[in-house]
Amino acid sequence: MIRFFNTLSGTVEEFKTLVPGKVRLYTCGPTVYDYPHIGNYRAYIFEDLLKRFLLFAGYKVFHVMNITDVDDKTIRGANQLGISLQEYTARYIQAFFEDIKTLRILPADVYPRATEHITDMVRMIKGLLEKGYAYYKEGSIYFSIKKFPAYGQLAKINPEELKAGARVDADEYEKESVHDFALWKKPKEGEPCWETELGPGRPGWHIECSAMSTRYLGPQLDIHCGGVDNIFPHHENEIAQSEAYYGKKFVNYWLHCHHLVVDGEKMSKSKGNFYTLRDLLARGVDPIDLRFFLLSTHYRKMLNFTFENLEQAKASRQRILDFLYEIEHRKLEPGSEPEITSLAEKALADFREGLSDDLNISSALAAVFEFIREINNRLARNAVKQDDREKILNTMREFDRVLAILPEKKEETLPPEIMAKIEEREKARREKNFALADAIREELRQLGIILEDTREGVRWKKIK
RNA sequence: GGCGCGGUACCCAAGCGGCUAAGGGAGAGGUCUGCAAAACCUCGAUUCGUCGGUUCGAGUCCGACCCGCGCCUCCA
Numbered sequence: 001m002i003r004f005f006n007t008l009s010g011t012v013e014e015f016k017t018l019v020p021g022k023v024r025l026y027t028c029g030p031t032v033y034d035y036p037h038i039g040n041y042r043a044y045i046f047e048d049l050l051k052r053f054l055l056f057a058g059y060k061v062f063h064v065m066n067i068t069d070v071d072d073k074t075i076r077g078a079n080q081l082g083i084s085l086q087e088y089t090a091r092y093i094q095a096f097f098e099d100i101k102t103l104r105i106l107p108a109d110v111y112p113r114a115t116e117h118i119t120d121m122v123r124m125i126k127g128l129l130e131k132g133y134a135y136y137k138e139g140s141i142y143f144s145i146k147k148f149p150a151y152g153q154l155a156k157i158n159p160e161e162l163k164a165g166a167r168v169d170a171d172e173y174e175k176e177s178v179h180d181f182a183l184w185k186k187p188k189e190g191e192p193c194w195e196t197e198l199g200p201g202r203p204g205w206h207i208e209c210s211a212m213s214t215r216y217l218g219p220q221l222d223i224h225c226g227g228v229d230n231i232f233p234h235h236e237n238e239i240a241q242s243e244a245y246y247g248k249k250f251v252n253y254w255l256h257c258h259h260l261v262v263d264g265e266k267m268s269k270s271k272g273n274f275y276t277l278r279d280l281l282a283r284g285v286d287p288i289d290l291r292f293f294l295l296s297t298h299y300r301k302m303l304n305f306t307f308e309n310l311e312q313a314k315a316s317r318q319r320i321l322d323f324l325y326e327i328e329h330r331k332l333e334p335g336s337e338p339e340i341t342s343l344a345e346k347a348l349a350d351f352r353e354g355l356s357d358d359l360n361i362s363s364a365l366a367a368v369f370e371f372i373r374e375i376n377n378r379l380a381r382n383a384v385k386q387d388d389r390e391k392i393l394n395t396m397r398e399f400d401r402v403l404a405i406l407p408e409k410k411e412e413t414l415p416p417e418i419m420a421k422i423e424e425r426e427k428a429r430r431e432k433n434f435a436l437a438d439a440i441r442e443e444l445r446q447l448g449i450i451l452e453d454t455r456e457g458v459r460w461k462k463i464k
Numbered sequence: 465g466g467c468g469c470g471g472u473a474c475c476c477a478a479g480c481g482g483c484u485a486a487g488g489g490a491g492a493g494g495u496c497u498g499c500a501a502a503a504c505c506u507c508g509a510u511u512c513g514u515c516g517g518u519u520c521g522a523g524u525c526c527g528a529c530c531c532g533c534g535c536c537u538c539c540a
Contacts, residue, residue: 073539157466157536227539231535259534259540297476301469365478373487437498453502
């Protein structure tokens with residue numbers, strides 16, 4: 001049984017899909033006004049973990065992730081550079097796709113862009129006007145939250161008690177109620193504008209998601225994800241719009257990822273603790289180490305990014321990689337040990353059970369490490385045989401369907417001159433010329449190649 | 465003011481009423497090794513922010529308090 005913490009109910013619930021075996025998943029995607037930072041990627045990697053786990057558990061997943069390519073920030077950015085909105089967002093859209101590939105985030109099935117779904121938004125807004133949930137005011141259209149009594153159910157906010165006045169955007173004074181939100185914004189100087197049957201203007205942010213999610217997934221979704229900061233007002237507004245329009249429960253399970261902080265503080269450019277993926281790659285960070293770091297803390301817990309914590313995650317992942325290397329290269333005796341099968345089965349069962357419990361990654365990783373320890377233990381006693389190798393590797397590959405942290409290509413090669421050096425050192429060792437042997441080892445270490453002398457002879461690996 | 469989250473070993477982090485408090489990192493000792501590395505073995509919380517309470521029994525439930533943080537406004 002799979003359980004998830006549902007923000008809507010505030011409790012852990014058994015996961016049941018609308019259609020057996022199929023999951024309709026919507027995740028809030030990037031607003032393409034800048035390069036995404038590692039906090040954004042924490043959310044996307046959480047969603048990737050969720051999706052990979054659902055696939056691992058045997059579900060078919062249809063995943064939609066929107067791209068917000070028109071909003072205040074993208075418009076401002078384009079205007080500052082004096083280029084078109086499309087020209088401006090294209091760079092960041094491309095960067096986003098590069099980044100998710102780098103981080104091994106599985107692509108969504110559809111990436112709808114706001115600017116390509118204006119007609120869907122117009123249709124919805126028109127419907128909301130007809131049903132009386134929305135009203136025109138000075139050329140803009142607003143959603144009236146008092147017409148939707150369930151408003152506040154997700155964020156556990158009582159609209160009556162919202163702190164009014166002080167922090168309300170001054171230029172939106174024309175709304176009937178301060179907490180009503182814009183569905184359609186009237187044209188402004190220097191802003192893109194669509195001519196529609198609603199009149200000229202551009203869509204509000206919230207309607208983009210409601211229109212695009214239901215366009216591809218239908219009026220009801222199984223899971224909708226995002227960062228905690230989207231709970232209010234964004235997701236609350238999506239519920240209001242979608243349920244008012246379709247008259248059906250919009251989303252069964254709302255899953256929200258907590259924030260990534262840096263050095264215990266919220267990331268900000270002024271504090272200098274703001275990192276994009278590119279920043280870290282430039283510092284030599286292995287993106288998969290970053291993936292593992294972002295993955296290895298439960299998604300509902302605040303995660304503190306520090307370089308020390310990243311190093312710990314890297315070392316932890318290295319233990320898994322070392323084990324994999326050992327299993328692939330160790331010389332084993334013929335035969336098999338039946339015990340290995342039961343260890344593998346238990347490990348996979350524990351792994352699955354951990355993740356089934358609201359994606360308890362700590363528990364799942366503990367299962368992986370216990371498996372490694374058990375096998376290492378037997379390896380040391382020669383209690384692993386040739387036929388067990390594939391069983392163990394398969395188990396690791398099963399884990400990796402969800403984690404996606406193992407090296408992609410199996411065999412790396414070294415240039416012939418390096419191989420010659422290694423052979424030269426072997427010769428020196430046989431001749432007990434340890435000074436030369438150590439000098440060569442150090443020389444190769446400087447080149448990023450570590451030599452280890454094992455019972456089966458020398459072996460090498462690259463420093464990651 | 466309202467809503468909510470967290471405080472478990474040197475660090476990260478599970479556990480949420482009951483066997484000896486998972487797992488990872490770092491550290492110490494040992495086996496192996498020419499040495500190193502890797503691997504393996506062993507050792508690290510009588511204790512889970514504090515103080516009360518409930519219970520045969522509490523990190524685990526209840527209350528108060530102390531810290532740290534988030535949201536209520538664009539934000540993953």
